[in-house]
Amino acid sequence: MNTPSSSLSWQTAYKLLSGCILPRPIGWISTVSPQGQPNLAPFSFFNVVCANPPTVLFCPMIRGATGGAKDTLNNVRATGEFVVNLVTESLAQAVNLSSVEAPPEVNEFLFAGVTPVPAALVRPPRVAESPIHLECRVSHILDINDQPGGGSLVLGEVIFFHIEDFVLQAGDKINLEALQPIGRLAGNHFCRTSATFEMERPPAWRPAENPRLALLTMLTARLERLSVDSIWARRASGLRGSLLKALAAAESASPLPDSHLDELIERSFDILRRSAREIPDPENALWRKIHVP
Ligand SMILES: Cc1cc2nc3c(=O)[nH]c(=O)nc-3n(C[C@H](O)[C@H](O)[C@H](O)COP(=O)(O)O)c2cc1C
Numbered sequence: 001m002n003t004p005s006s007s008l009s010w011q012t013a014y015k016l017l018s019g020c021i022l023p024r025p026i027g028w029i030s031t032v033s034p035q036g037q038p039n040l041a042p043f044s045f046f047n048v049v050c051a052n053p054p055t056v057l058f059c060p061m062i063r064g065a066t067g068g069a070k071d072t073l074n075n076v077r078a079t080g081e082f083v084v085n086l087v088t089e090s091l092a093q094a095v096n097l098s099s100v101e102a103p104p105e106v107n108e109f110l111f112a113g114v115t116p117v118p119a120a121l122v123r124p125p126r127v128a129e130s131p132i133h134l135e136c137r138v139s140h141i142l143d144i145n146d147q148p149g150g151g152s153l154v155l156g157e158v159i160f161f162h163i164e165d166f167v168l169q170a171g172d173k174i175n176l177e178a179l180q181p182i183g184r185l186a187g188n189h190f191c192r193t194s195a196t197f198e199m200e201r202p203p204a205w206r207p208a209e210n211p212r213l214a215l216l217t218m219l220t221a222r223l224e225r226l227s228v229d230s231i232w233a234r235r236a237s238g239l240r241g242s243l244l245k246a247l248a249a250a251e252s253a254s255p256l257p258d259s260h261l262d263e264l265i266e267r268s269f270d271i272l273r274r275s276a277r278e279i280p281d282p283e284n285a286l287w288r289k290i291h292v293p
Contacts (some may be wrong), residue, residue, distance in 0.1 A: 011064070015186070018044075023183030023191045027058045028085040028095055030124040031075035032114075034106060038116060038125055039071045040098045040108040042087065044184035045151075047204030054158040056136060058085060061151035063101070069146075071104045076138050076154050081122040084158075086132035089180040089192060094129070121158045131167045131179065135160035212261040215251050215286045216243050219268040222283070232275040239267055262290075 005013055016023075027046035031039045045059035060073040076082050087095050091114075098112040109125070111117045116125030119135045125131040136156030143152045167179045176193060183191045223240040226232060243264055246256050255261075265287065 009201075012258060014149060019186040022185045024185075026087040026095065026182065026184055027056070028087050028091075028098070028130065029058060029071050029072050030083045030085060030109075030127065031081070032079060032124045033071070033075050034078045036123070038107050038109055039075055039104070039115070040085075040112065040127065041070065041072050042095045042099050043072070046084075049155060053194065054134075055139065055155055056134060056158060057155045058084075058151055059151050059153050062146060062148055064148045065101075067148045073141075073152055073154070074104070075124075076156075077141060079123065080138040081124055082136050082138070082154075082156055083119055083122060083124045083126050084134040084136060085127040085130035086155075086179070087182055089182050090130065091127075091129055092182055094192065120162075122159070126162065129162035129246070132174075133162040134158045135162070177258060210250070210255070211286055211290050212258060212265065213247060213255070214285060215265055215270075215290070216247055218283055218286070219265065219272075220244060220247065222272060223268060226272070226275060232271055236271055236275075239271060243268065 008016070025046055026042050026044045028040065028042050033039065043060065044060040047057055049055040049057050060070040062069060072082070082107055094112040094114050098108040098110065100106070100111060102108065102111070103179075109127070114130075115128035117128045119126050119133070122135045122137065135158065137159050138154060138262075139157045140155040141152055142155075144150055165173075165177050169175045175194065181193050183193065188285075220240055220243045223236045224245065226236045237258040246261060247263055249256055269283075269287070
């Protein structure tokens with residue numbers, strides 16, 4: 001399939017996006033209306049934004065059937081507060097029940113059979129059965145489109161963490177086996193996190209001590225920018241691949257000979273010149289240093 005999104009209905013785009021972007025974590029969001037009516041609903045368009053300040057996001061869509069905003073969005077707009085309750089395997093049925101498309105006067109805590117407990121700093125209650133609650137104050141709401149299938153991005157600063165001791169280890173690590181979180185897939189499918197695997201992250205990038213490698217690192221970045229907006233895109237991106245290979249070879253302690261590196265540098269300069277760019281000063285200076293030490 002190769003198709004511009006403009007040829008698709010929003011329903012098809014939704015199916016493709018929710019089928020492609022997975023597994024998704026689930027934020028079980030509790031809110032209250034300005035009159036104090038509690039509300040609870042799951043959102044899998046949900047994630048972390050950053051840690052300073054600690055910030056999370058979730059995305060309520062506009063209802064396809066009625067074109068109306070979801071109660072959760074109306075509540076966070078009106079009150080500026082929500083709680084994220086983390087979802088575990090044993091809560092799956094309750095989470096699903098709480099997604100019922102019901103009018104604002106329905107209290108999904110009651111409908112899903114879970115227990116509301118007061119939060120420390122915000123008005124929405126927490127779900128007692130969930131082992132982790134993040135109390136949030138809304139920091140931004142970005143409305144993308146108010147038509148059916150459209151939606152908004154709600155960002156909230158986490159102002160209070162509640163984490164049950166049994167899911168915590170060493171003070172700041174979450175014990176996955178104790179938590180047993182679940183994720184959302186496409187349609188009615190969900191997944192467990194019981195089949196995990198581990199990988200070491202690559203070591204931090206060290207600036208090359210060899211000036212030729214330092215120059216290649218700078219040229220790699222220049223060529224990357226060029227390949228976005230230049231008719232030289234193809235050649236620039238092919239050459240960038242060669243530069244990256246040369247840098248990787250040096251990292252793994254088997255650097256290419258200087259003559260080969262010089263050739264790559266010359267070819268990079270050539271593309272930059274031909275694409276009507278000045279060779280930037282830092283690169284020129286480094287090149288002169290290499291040849292007139
Ligand atoms: C696991 C799960 C994840 C969901 N994720 C989203 C989502 O990210 N965005 C959304 O608009 N609706 C999502 N829904 C549907 C809402 O939960 C549902 O529309 C709910 O009725 C909204 O409730 P409210 O009107 O009380 O806010 C999800 C449903 C389930 C079961």
